[in-house]
Amino acid sequence: MADLYRKNLESERRQLWATCRLKGLAKDTPQRLRIVEIDRLLAEHKAxxxxxx
Structure with missing residues (x-):
């Protein structure tokens, strides 16, 4: 069965990353902080x- 939680997090991360790259956002913006949080959630889920x- 597909892991929908992981796929949803990865999809949100890709969208945020694309937005950050397009707009050239700094590291302390809410979007970049959310990417860091998503990375942490993915690592916890994988563990x-x-x-x-």
Whole structure:
């Protein structure tokens, strides 16, 4: 089954990254901070998925 949570986060990250690159946003903007948060959420999700029950 597809991991929709991961796909949704990755999609949002790609959209934000494209916006940041297009507009040349600085690192302390809300969009860039959200990208950092999404990276953290993806890492946590991946760790949870790889952990055996």
């Amino acid at each position: 949870k998925q790889s952990k055996p029950d």
